[in-house]
Amino acid sequence: MRKQERADAILRKLHELYPETACTLDIDENVFHLLVRAVLSAQCTDVRVNQVTAVLFKKFPDYEDFLKAGEAKIGEIIKPCGFWKVKAHYLYEMARMIRDDFNGEIPKTQDELQKFPGVGRKVANLIVSELFGIPAVVVDTHCMRVSGRLGLSSGKNPAVIEKELMKILPEEEWAPFGHRMVDHGRAVCMARGPKCSECGLSDLCPSAEGADAKKTDGKKSGTKKYGKGSKGKKA
Ligand code: SF4
Structure with missing residues (x-):
């Protein structure tokens, strides 16, 4: 089977297997919230990020509140997400940049979003695809x-x-x-x-x-074969 045919077949099967699918980070209408959740999700589970941000946004609902609070108070709440000092700094700096560099508006392009600390291509793609209707692979x-x-x-x-x-x-x-x-x-x-x-x-x-x-593309994949009891490679 050619790669494109196989990709189409995989896609059809994935729809059957997972008919309902969605981002597992909580999403609301506030773009800043998803940016914060995405930054916190580095080395942390989405479940924990959702729990922590429910508390965080109750206390500090938007970027101006992050600026008033300061890194230490943000850090106290986000500790369970790990790497909290670095992440608190990222979040504070992000809030500052929204105010000082983007006139209070969160930018809508991947390139601009990646100027925020802690935001790489993956997070930028998540933001634009989930909230701005721009197709992107995360x-x-x-x-x-x-x-x-x-x-x-x-x-x-x-x-x-x-x-x-x-x-x-x-x-x-x-x-x-x-x-x-x-x-x-x-x-x-x-x-x-x-x-x-x-x-x-x-x-x-x-x-x-x-x-x-089996007949796949007529060639072996470069990925490891997994025999009984063997371990897969780490992500
Ligand atoms: S490696 Fe195994 S579990 Fe993963 S997609 Fe292929 S068949 Fe499925």
């Missing part, structure tokens, strides 16, 4: 690992992976595909030991157990 650790195992992307460079996925996916699928990679990465294709025998995509996956015998 390449996080799950997307990197699962799309790589599925032979839809290569390497470990998120920028390269993003381009590879944009080529083979319809635009309207870019953001939901990223969410479904997270769904699949959490449910079945985990970093430590994918459950290939339980995977609905195994017939289409060059990294599945026994995939050598």
